[in-house]
Amino acid sequence: MADTRARLSDAQLAALARYDFGLTTEPPELPEADGYEDAEGVLVATADGGALTVREVPRWRSPASVHAELAVRGWDRPAGWVGRPPDDVSGLPDRLLVLLPVAGTAPDSAVISLGAAVWADRAAGRELVVVPVPVTAAEPEVPWLDLAAAYGAGPVASHVDPAPPSTGGRAVMFTGLSGAGKSTIAGRLVELLLAAGHTVTLLDGDEVRTHLSAGLGFSKADRDTNVRRIGWVAAQIAKHGGLAVCAPIAPYAATRADARRLVEEQAGPGSFVLVHVATPLEECEARDRKGLYARARRGEIPEFTGISDPYEEPTDAELTIDTRGTSIDESARQVFAHLTGE
Structure with a gap:
């Protein structure tokens, strides 16, 4: 019997990434198939007898890769922030790990690059690592403190503002x-x-x-x-x-x-x-x-x-x-x- 493939939506890919990254223990609800592809036809996961094996989820950076970058920079549990920057950035620390909850966006979404650009402009002069994360801003699947800890951040700085960015269009x-x-x-x-x-x-x-x-x-x-x-x-x-x-x-x-x-x-x-x-x-x-x-x-x-x-x-x-x-x-x-x- 030929293998069956299912094309996953952006929301399903984000759920797959959360599962692969250990942000949730519950496997995502996916259609029955032998293999799963992203929008470009890249095989991202396989299923064999009910066992789900994730190969790769393009675009999403894993917590392990972020930990590795922080280690190269010599950062030890930097302050974390979830979402867009506050109107007043004067109280922000000089070194910050920023997590952008953008689950469900398309791989080429301008929302992701816009969020990084807003931070770069608003927090000029500070050291930033900005990471898109497969979590929904309005109804987060992972508590913010747990999310920050998973990616190597210390206590979340000041407060959490999970509102996603907008292009203005x-x-x-x-x-x-x-x-x-x-x-x-x-x-x-x-x-x-x-x-x-x-x-x-x-x-x-x-x-x-x-x-x-x-x-x-x-x-x-x-x-x-x-x-x-x-x-x-x-x-x-x-x-x-x-x-x-x-x-x-x-x-x-x-x-x-x-x-x-x-x-x-x-x-x-x-x-x-x-x-x-x-x-x-x-x-x-x-x-x-x-x-x-x-x-x-x-x-x-x-x-x-x-x-x-x-x-x-x-x-x-x-x-x-x-x-x-x-x-x-x-x-x-x-x-x-x-x-x-x-």
Whole structure:
């Protein structure tokens, strides 16, 4: 029988690293397979008769390797810190082991390098060793003091601030039925942001379909692929501190969640903003300037969202807008205020 391989997510790889590093005694919950790969197809672990053998978890530095570096530097149990630097660094010691809890981020995530860069800038003149660790900041799988001790640090300095860093980039995704007003509001939002001096990339639905998603149809699988591609591009923009605006129908909750994960892995928590343009079906159908709903009612357009295919209303939207009582400009300004605080 041929070996079976499973491709692990970033969260699963972090769990595998925690287990391999002895930060937890519980093996991670993984799908049944003979071997496990990372996103690039590198074999990271094997399973034989229920026994899990970890070969290597790329990107994550083991506590042993950090201990070795500290020994070379001549550091004996330096003070430790978990997370980003405090606003006032005057009380920090001159020598510090910084642990960045960034479990779940992608291997090339800018969040990791950004965290190191923030420390280098804020704590200039101090000796630092900055290490990403496979622990979740908001709900740590390992107590901070135990984590610091595992990597060779002494008492955690001052206090612990586990909040993960952010690139400052954002991705705004409008979702709603055809004819709800998504694209029009998105276009007006871009105008407002440009007028305020922001650099914005608009991922126009028609252009995405023509170029990025050329060849895709409107089946559930193709729609999912289209939205995930949009999410990936938006994530790359946000990763480098940019602002992306997109307005796909995005009818399925799981796919929208994938897009959110892609963006927040690259740009940090809160970098994905979902706007539900909640114009009801009857209003969208009454507008129907392109005659799409009429064609769908006649069965000429299969798998049409709201008619022959479901639209799963968001329960996690940062903003919900109903254009029946709000103008396009007012709707766009609501989103603008959410993004800028103005």
